[in-house]
Structure formats: C-alpha cells, structure tokens
Amino acid sequence: MTRKLQNITQSKGPAALTILLLLVGWQLVAMSGLVPGYLLPSPVQVLHAFCQDWNTLWSHLLVTLQEALLGLVVGVSVGFVFAMVMDAWEGLYRACYPLLIISQTIPTVAIAPLLVLWFGYDMTPKVILVVLVTFFPVTVGLLEGFRATDRDAVALFRSMGAKRWQIFCYLKVPSALPQFFSGLRIAAAYSVVGAVISEWLGGFSGLGVYMTRVKSAFAFEKMFAVIFLISALSLLLMALVGLWEKKMMPYRYIQKDEKKEIEKHES
Amino acid sequence: MERLEISKVSVSFGTRQILQDVSLTLKEGELVSLLGISGSGKTTLFNVIAGLLKPDTGSVYLDGEDITAIPGQVSYMLQKDLLLPFHTVEDNVALPLILKGVPKKKARAEAVSHFREFGLEGTEKLWANQLSGGMRQRAALLRTYLFSSRVALLDEPFSALDALTKRSVHQWYLQVMEQIKLSTLFITHDMDEAILLSDRIYVLTGQPGQILHELVIDQPHPRTEAFAVTEQFLNYKKQILVYLKEGQ
The missing domain is CATH 3.40.50.300 (P-loop containing nucleotide triphosphate hydrolases)
Structure with missing residues (x-):
C-alpha cells in the first residue's frame, strides 16, 4: 500500500506540482493587473464561469461526446479493416499506404466546411470528420504490429499446419495489441478535438458551437472553461483506453517482484 | 520401414x-x-x-x-522457444491442439494432463514470461510433443x-x-x-x-x-x- 502511494507520488507528483505552480502564477498575474481582466480571466473567474454555465456545458458536452465516440468506434473499425487487408495483400499495401499518408496531410479545418456542404448541419459530417482523423493512427499502429510479428512464430504456426486465418487471429492480432493501443490512445484524443473542430464550422449544439458563441460574446472566462472541459474529456477517454489496455494485456503489467518470487519458488 | x-x-x-x-x-x-x-x-x-x-x-x-x-x-521446435507472451503456459502448450480444431477446454485439459510428466506442474496459469529459461524449454518441448x-x-x-x-x-x-x-x-x-x-x-x-x-x-x-x-x-x-x- 505504501509502495503504491509512493509510486503515484513519484510518477504523477512532479507534473501535478508544475500544474499547481502554473495556476498560482496565472492567478497572481491576473490579480496584479498586468494584463486587463477581459483578456486574461483569472483561474478563479474561470472556475466561477464553469460552475455558472454547468447545465449548458453539460448538454453540449453530451452532444460532442456522442459524436466523438460514434466516430471513434467507426474509425477504429475502419482502421482495423484497412490494416487487415493491407497486411494480407502486399500489393494493396504498396498501392494504398502512400495514399493514406497523403490523406493525413490535408488539414482538418479545410475538409470540415466541405463535409458540412455535402452532409448538412446535423451529426453526420461531424462523425465523418472524427472517423477521418481516428482511423489513421489505428491503421498505422495495427499494420506496424502485424508486420512486426515474429517470423519464426509464423514459421512455427505454419509447421503446425495453421491456416492463414488462424495465423491472423491467434498470432498476428494478439501480437499487435501493444501497437494497437498506442494508436487507439492517440485516436481517442483526436476524436474529441475532431468533433469540436467540425462543430465550429457549422452546427446547432456541441462544445465547439458553445465555443464560437462565447467567443463572439467576448466571454473569455467561459472560453477558458470550455477549453479545460475539452481537455479533461480527452484525458478521460485516454484514461479509459489505458484501463482497457491493462485489462486486455495483463501479462505486460506483471510486477517484477512477482517474477522473482516465482524463480525462487522454482529453484 | x-x-x-x-x-x-x-x-x-x-x-x-x-x-x-x-x-x-x-x-x-x-x-x-x-x-x-x-x-x-x-x-x-x-x-x-x-x-x-x-x-x-x-x-x-x-x-x-x-x-x-x-x-x-x-513436430518442429525452432531455435527460440517461441512461447507466446499473451498466453498462459497451459494455453501455449495447448496451441497445436487448438489449431487442429480441438475445443479450447478439451485442448487445455489434454495439455495439463502432461504437465507432471514434463515437470511443469504448478505453472499452468502463469504467463509465459514468468517462466525461467529451463522451464520455458520444457513447455516448448511439451507443445512440440502434443502436436505429433x-x-x-x-x-x-x-x-x-x-x-x-x-x-x-x-x-x-x-x-x-x-x-x-x-x-x-x-x-x-x-x-x-x-x-x-x-x-x-x-x-x-x-x-x-x-x-x-x-x-x-x-x-x-x-x-x-x-x-x-x-x-x-x-x-x-x-x-x-x-x-x-x-x-x-
């Protein structure tokens, strides 16, 4: 127990301290009057705005979360299918992989208005945009994982008469899990940002819409409040991915002490 | 012959x-x-x-x-033991049977029934990476034997x-x-x-x-x-x- 506590203070402690110092510094700068209050609200003002507007923020948050999650699920599925077929056919990999890279160089803000023109102001264009930004890290992660599968392990499976689908399901997929989760964590963070960006450029609800509204009202403290909320939402999704990762790959999180204990037991 | x-x-x-x-x-x-x-x-x-x-x-x-x-x-045992890190020892050993289409439970039971003979008893539920080098070799050998x-x-x-x-x-x-x-x-x-x-x-x-x-x-x-x-x-x-x- 004490060791656990120690671990937390050791790993997260310095970062928490930095954040705290930044907040205190920010508060001091705001209070000193060096920067006009309407340009830089103090953390306390931001917190106040956050509490005051909570009901509105919550309803917008639900919309954004829905778009982000739906887009993420579709994006991950698309990413998986892409990685699977490109791994199975080398020719397809060579033909399509550069295209995938190019697709990621197109700025999101440039596609979003087009999507709004094509699909209207409701949820569809937002989900599509989230899919576009989330499938890529998943595809790349999985592909890398599939291709890095131990060749000798593949030879072992073949020598046991394994069929292609068996090698894929029983060897390649579990081998690629670490890379998959790295990709998924990035995709989770992108999904919220993607949804917000698409809301800026057209829509009736969502945190991005709220953002554009408070911006035109020059309500800077509300602007900061929503920025923190979006950031927290991304962190929450990433943390959920982390939890899932631990559940799927318990063998990666065996304590070193536990390992030693077993060796002692053997000898 | x-x-x-x-x-x-x-x-x-x-x-x-x-x-x-x-x-x-x-x-x-x-x-x-x-x-x-x-x-x-x-x-x-x-x-x-x-x-x-x-x-x-x-x-x-x-x-x-x-x-x-x-x-x-x-049966072919390659130079590396190639125990899969994402499986327990028993599932690693049962792999050849699972690939042949034997239901998982049955394959596992068949694998475990040889653990004593191969000096592997007690390691069934451990992850492959928790075994020492010598034990890994035993597990790999049992897996080889179970294939054919x-x-x-x-x-x-x-x-x-x-x-x-x-x-x-x-x-x-x-x-x-x-x-x-x-x-x-x-x-x-x-x-x-x-x-x-x-x-x-x-x-x-x-x-x-x-x-x-x-x-x-x-x-x-x-x-x-x-x-x-x-x-x-x-x-x-x-x-x-x-x-x-x-x-x-």
Whole structure:
C-alpha cells in the first residue's frame, strides 16, 4: 500500500506540482493587473464561469461526446479493416499506404466546411470528420504490429499446419495489441478535438458551437472553461483506453517482484 | 520401414547451394543428432522436413508416405522457444491442439494432463514470461510433443541455456525420453550434447552442406553424467573432430 502511494507520488507528483505552480502564477498575474481582466480571466473567474454555465456545458458536452465516440468506434473499425487487408495483400499495401499518408496531410479545418456542404448541419459530417482523423493512427499502429510479428512464430504456426486465418487471429492480432493501443490512445484524443473542430464550422449544439458563441460574446472566462472541459474529456477517454489496455494485456503489467518470487519458488 | 526418410535433398537460394544430396533416416523411438558448424544448412534441412521449404530436388517420407513440402506433418521446435507472451503456459502448450480444431477446454485439459510428466506442474496459469529459461524449454518441448508424437524436429533446443542449466535439462530430457519414446531428429553444434543424447550422429559439413559421415553411439540408455567422463566418450569425440576436419 505504501509502495503504491509512493509510486503515484513519484510518477504523477512532479507534473501535478508544475500544474499547481502554473495556476498560482496565472492567478497572481491576473490579480496584479498586468494584463486587463477581459483578456486574461483569472483561474478563479474561470472556475466561477464553469460552475455558472454547468447545465449548458453539460448538454453540449453530451452532444460532442456522442459524436466523438460514434466516430471513434467507426474509425477504429475502419482502421482495423484497412490494416487487415493491407497486411494480407502486399500489393494493396504498396498501392494504398502512400495514399493514406497523403490523406493525413490535408488539414482538418479545410475538409470540415466541405463535409458540412455535402452532409448538412446535423451529426453526420461531424462523425465523418472524427472517423477521418481516428482511423489513421489505428491503421498505422495495427499494420506496424502485424508486420512486426515474429517470423519464426509464423514459421512455427505454419509447421503446425495453421491456416492463414488462424495465423491472423491467434498470432498476428494478439501480437499487435501493444501497437494497437498506442494508436487507439492517440485516436481517442483526436476524436474529441475532431468533433469540436467540425462543430465550429457549422452546427446547432456541441462544445465547439458553445465555443464560437462565447467567443463572439467576448466571454473569455467561459472560453477558458470550455477549453479545460475539452481537455479533461480527452484525458478521460485516454484514461479509459489505458484501463482497457491493462485489462486486455495483463501479462505486460506483471510486477517484477512477482517474477522473482516465482524463480525462487522454482529453484 | 523407416519412420522418417530424407532422400537426396538439395536446396539452393539463388546461385548459392545450401544442401547437396542430403539423405538420412530415423527409426521409431530413435534419437538422431545432426551435428555441424553454423552455416552448414542444418536449419534449412529442418525447414524442408517440416514442409516449410520446397527442396530443388529430393523427397521427404514419413512412414513411407511422401510429405515433401506439406507442412503440418511433423513436430518442429525452432531455435527460440517461441512461447507466446499473451498466453498462459497451459494455453501455449495447448496451441497445436487448438489449431487442429480441438475445443479450447478439451485442448487445455489434454495439455495439463502432461504437465507432471514434463515437470511443469504448478505453472499452468502463469504467463509465459514468468517462466525461467529451463522451464520455458520444457513447455516448448511439451507443445512440440502434443502436436505429433510421430516425429519431432528439435533445432538446438538447449543452446540458449547456460552451461549448468543445460546439464540438468539434459538429465531431465533423457528421463522424459525414456517414457515418451519420441522419434527425434536433433540439431546441435555441441559435441558433448550430441554424444550424450543420441543413438546416432550425422555429421553435416562443407558448403554446400553434405552428410559424409555417420557415427553410431552404441551405449545403453539412460546415460548419466558419468558417461561423459569415460574413455569411450572421448573416443567418440575424437572421431567427430576428425570428421569435422575432413569436411573443411
């Protein structure tokens, strides 16, 4: 127990301290009057705005979360299918992989208005945009994982008469899990940002819409409040991915002490 | 009839010939070693026997049936133990049965029923990476045995172990072999290991690799470590050294 506590203070402690110092510094700068209050609200003002507007923020948050999650699920599925077929056919990999890279160089803000023109102001264009930004890290992660599968392990499976689908399901997929989760964590963070960006450029609800509204009202403290909320939402999704990762790959999180204990037991 | 027969196998990669007219046989219950320096094509020969590689010429017969370039006929234990980190020990061992379509529960039960015999009891639910080197070898060997009890190909199975562990694993291995009577073809570059474990030794030399000599180790089983310090043991060793030198 004490060791656990120690671990937390050791790993997260310095970062928490930095954040705290930044907040205190920010508060001091705001209070000193060096920067006009309407340009830089103090953390306390931001917190106040956050509490005051909570009901509105919550309803917008639900919309954004829905778009982000739906887009993420579709994006991950698309990413998986892409990685699977490109791994199975080398020719397809060579033909399509550069295209995938190019697709990621197109700025999101440039596609979003087009999507709004094509699909209207409701949820569809937002989900599509989230899919576009989330499938890529998943595809790349999985592909890398599939291709890095131990060749000798593949030879072992073949020598046991394994069929292609068996090698894929029983060897390649579990081998690629670490890379998959790295990709998924990035995709989770992108999904919220993607949804917000698409809301800026057209829509009736969502945190991005709220953002554009408070911006035109020059309500800077509300602007900061929503920025923190979006950031927290991304962190929450990433943390959920982390939890899932631990559940799927318990063998990666065996304590070193536990390992030693077993060796002692053997000898 | 021979259990396994390799007849005049030749393999080349591009212009480089790896194996030339290699022939050998393996009887039921026999342990035969393939001894040679690295680069003499031992592993290539195993890939041919396992059906992973099609030879340019020559054939592989299992109980008289032509199995050239047909994988999934003999058990093959590669140089690395290749235990999968994402499975428990029992699931790793049960893998060949699961690939054959045996339901998971049944495969696991079948695998676990051999754990005592292989000195693996108590490790069923551990992750593969929690095992020590010697235990990993045992698990890999049991996995090999569960795939097929007809013929096993073992490619330097003990080369990654340190000298002391290797000695105890040898003793253990000789005991297990007494019980399971597996027909085994065994790659090694360790002369002591070959003499201690084998009924016969083929010496593979040259580039391309050829089998020019065969040595019968006419000693009763089970052999103990005491055998390794006898005059006879040394004579076998001298003979092998002569064969290896001739091949260069």
